[in-house]
Amino acid sequence: MNAWPPFTVEVHASVRELAAAIARRIADALRTRPALVLGLPTGRTPVHLYRELRELCAAGLADFSNAATFNLDEFLGVPPAHPGSYRSYMERHLFRHVNLRRENIHLLDSGAADPILECERYERAIRSAGGIDLQLLGIGDNGHIGFNEPGASLSARTHRTRLHPETRRANAALFGGDWRKVPAEALSVGVGTILRAREIILIATGRAKASCVQRMMEGPVTTRVPASLLQLHSNVRVVLDKAAAAFIPPRGRPQSAGAGEARYPRRSLRG
Ligand code: GLP
Numbered sequence: 453m454n455a456w457p458p459f460t461v462e463v464h465a466s467v468r469e470l471a472a473a474i475a476r477r478i479a480d481a482l483r484t485r486p487a488l489v490l491g492l493p494t495g496r497t498p499v500h501l502y503r504e505l506r507e508l509c510a511a512g513l514a515d516f517s518n519a520a521t522f523n524l525d526e527f528l529g530v531p532p533a534h535p536g537s538y539r540s541y542m543e544r545h546l547f548r549h550v551n552l553r554r555e556n557i558h559l560l561d562s563g564a565a566d567p568i569l570e571c572e573r574y575e576r577a578i579r580s581a582g583g584i585d586l587q588l589l590g591i592g593d594n595g596h597i598g599f600n601e602p603g604a605s606l607s608a609r610t611h612r613t614r615l616h617p618e619t620r621r622a623n624a625a626l627f628g629g630d631w632r633k634v635p636a637e638a639l640s641v642g643v644g645t646i647l648r649a650r651e652i653i654l655i656a657t658g659r660a661k662a663s664c665v666q667r668m669m670e671g672p673v674t675t676r677v678p679a680s681l682l683q684l685h686s687n688v689r690v691v692l693d694k695a696a697a698a699f700i701p702p703r704g705r706p707q708s709a710g711a712g713e714a715r716y717p718r719r720s721l722r723g
Pocket of ligand 1: 493494495496497498524525589590591592593597598599619622623
C-alpha cells in the first residue's frame with residue numbers, strides 16, 4: 453500500500469486567479485511570520501504572481517521588511533547586471549518594487565570565480581537563515597525543478613550543472629531569442645535543499661505542463677523526473693490552471709468550475 457502523504461492540489465480557472473490566490477497565501481504567511489524565508493523561482497510562470505505581490509505590497513497588504521529570499525538558480529558566467537541573468541529578472545519583476553531589505557535578498561553569483569565555493573557559501577547562508585520556510589517552484593517541461601535537470605543522478609545540495617538543450621531553448625527569450633546565447637551551465641539549489649523547505653508550493657500553468665505535472669504526481673519517484681522527488685515531501689501544494697491539470701484524474705480534481713482544492717490520492721508507487 454502507498455502510505456506516502458498526498459499532495460494538496462489546487463486548480464484555478466485562470467492564471468490571474470491562480471496568481472492572486474498564491475499572493476494572498478504569501479501575504480498571510482508574512483503576517484503570521486514576518487521573518488519568513490522564501491525560496492523563489494524564475495521563468496514565465498511566476499511573472500503574474502510577482503505582479504500580484506507588487507500590488508499587495510504597494511497597497512500595504514504584504515510586508516516584506518523582515519522577510520528573506522533565496523533564489524533557486526542562476527546562469528553561470530553571465531554578468532549579474534546582464535538582462536538575461538535571473539538577478540535582473542528578479543529586480544525587474546519583484547525586488548525593486550517591494551520593501552525587501554537588500555541584505556535579505558540572496559542569489560547565487562553568476563560571476564563567481566570559484567563556483568564550487570559559491571555553492572557552499574549559498575548552502576551556509578540558507579542554513580544560517582534557519583532554512584527555507586516556503587519554497588515556491590515552477591516546473592520545466594522535462595520535469596526539472598530549479599536547474600535540477602533529469603538524469604541518472606541528482607545532486608542533493610547546491611551545485612554547478614550543465615543545462616539540457618531544451619532548457620536552454622526554454623530560456624532563449626532572456627537572451628534575445630537565441631538559445632545558443634543561453635549559458636550552457638548554471639548553479640542550482642539541489643533537490644535535497646528543496647526538500648528541506650518546510651512548505652513547498654509548485655506552480656504550473658498551460659497545456660505544455662500537463663504531462664510533466666502528471667508524471668510528477670503519478671509517476672515513479674525518479675531522477676529522470678526531478679519534480680517526482682517532491683512525492684517525498686509531506687507538505688507540497690500543487691497549484692495549477694485548468695490546462696496544466698488536464699491529465700490529473702477527475703477524482704483528484706476539485707469539482708467546481710472555479711478554484712478548488714483536493715487532496716490528491718496517489719494510486720501506487722511504481723518503479
Ligand atoms: C527554468 C528555471 C526554473 C523554472 C522552469 C520553468 O529553466 N530554471 O526555475 O521553474 O525553468 O520555467 P517557465 O515557468 O518559464 O516554464
